[in-house]
Amino acid sequence: MSVPSQMQDILCRMPKAELHIHIEGSLEPERIFALARRNGVTLPYADVESLRRAYAFTDLQSFLDIYYAGASVLLTEQDFYDMTRDYLERALADNVRHTEIFFDPQTHTARGVPFGVVIDGILRACQDMQGQISSSLIMCFLRHLSEEDAFLTLDAAMPHLAKIIGVGLDSSERGHPPEKFARVFARCRELGLRIVAHAGEEGPPEYIRNALDILHAERIDHGVRCLEDAELTARLAREQIPLTVCPLSNLKLCVVKDMAQHNLPQLLDAGLLAMVNSDDPAYFGGYLNQNFLALFAALPLEIRHAQVLARNSFAASFLPAARKQALLDEVDAFFAKIA
Ligand code: HPA
Ligand code: ZN
Secondary structure, eight states: OOOOHHHHHHHHHOOOOEEEEEGGOOOOHHHHHHOOOOOOOOSSSSSSHHHHTTTOSHHHHHHHHHHHHHTTTTTTTHHHHHHHHHHHHHHHHHEEEEEEEEHHHHHHTTTTOHHHHHHHHHHHHHHTTTTTSSSEEEEETTTTSSSSHHHHHHHHHGGGGGSSSEEEEESOOOOOOGGGHHHHHHHHHHOEEEEEESSSSSSHHHHHHHHTSOOOOOOEEEEEGGOHOOOOOOHHHHOOOOOEEEHHHHTTTTTSSSSGOOHHHHHHTOOOOOEEBBHHHHHHTTOHHHHHHHHHHHHHHOOHHHHHHHHHHHSSSSSOOHHHHHHHHHHHHHHHHHH
């Protein structure tokens, strides 16, 4: 099924925000090989084509193994700049007006890359693009590592705290529940950082509840398994907790069998503040507009849904109230012109 051309046009041109993008997941295979050459790093893949052929994932872990291998080519501030600049230019082409970018410092500090090199390269690209697309940074803790390791990462971040808006929790979900990180997230809250967490992608609804009650997460990343628990779903709707849903990611990581079975329509029908994001676009087959197109091609979604998704993306952002309202007004003006 394909999307009618008027609908394609609306989805691609409407103003939108992206709230769930791992910057390391935007490293395209061509960029990975160019950086490997530049830095003299040897990869366990002969060329771009054989790397791409390895992108046949069966679950989250099978993806993460390749994602961390890909990130191993990042060494210098310029590498982090180039990666981030690539992403921001692609996002801009998709009419993304604002983005809140995840980065995984532990993936790099564990290889001896200083925290400051990572964040300053990413931030410089954000600043260079600020006039065209606004951005904030969210530092993620890797949940397969210990809470002690997360505390060491927070220590390394202390001189750079003004450069990040919040913290998140990513990597292997199963067996690493939110409560493993209760103390470090409590400390982050004391420091005035905003809190988000991946939960309910592969993990059970209980992980979503604990991310809310124990970590005090303000947004849930993925969260698509919430519908297995009616009481939790009702709460997420009542409290308008945003869910940063990633359709192509869910498809590629076998969270859903088929895009036609994605539960985004049910999430919206249940009154949840869900929106569309790309997660790791270089690995999952597309940037933000490709996610919208794949979703609308497979499901009975209409113009009114596009408007709700665009509005939710700004409503769920950590933007200051005045800019948030201005962008919501822009969405409404865009759709008023179509009607
Ligand atoms: N889930 C968990 N960790 C991740 C993901 C994801 O989708 N992408 C990058 N790290
Ligand atoms: Zn993610």
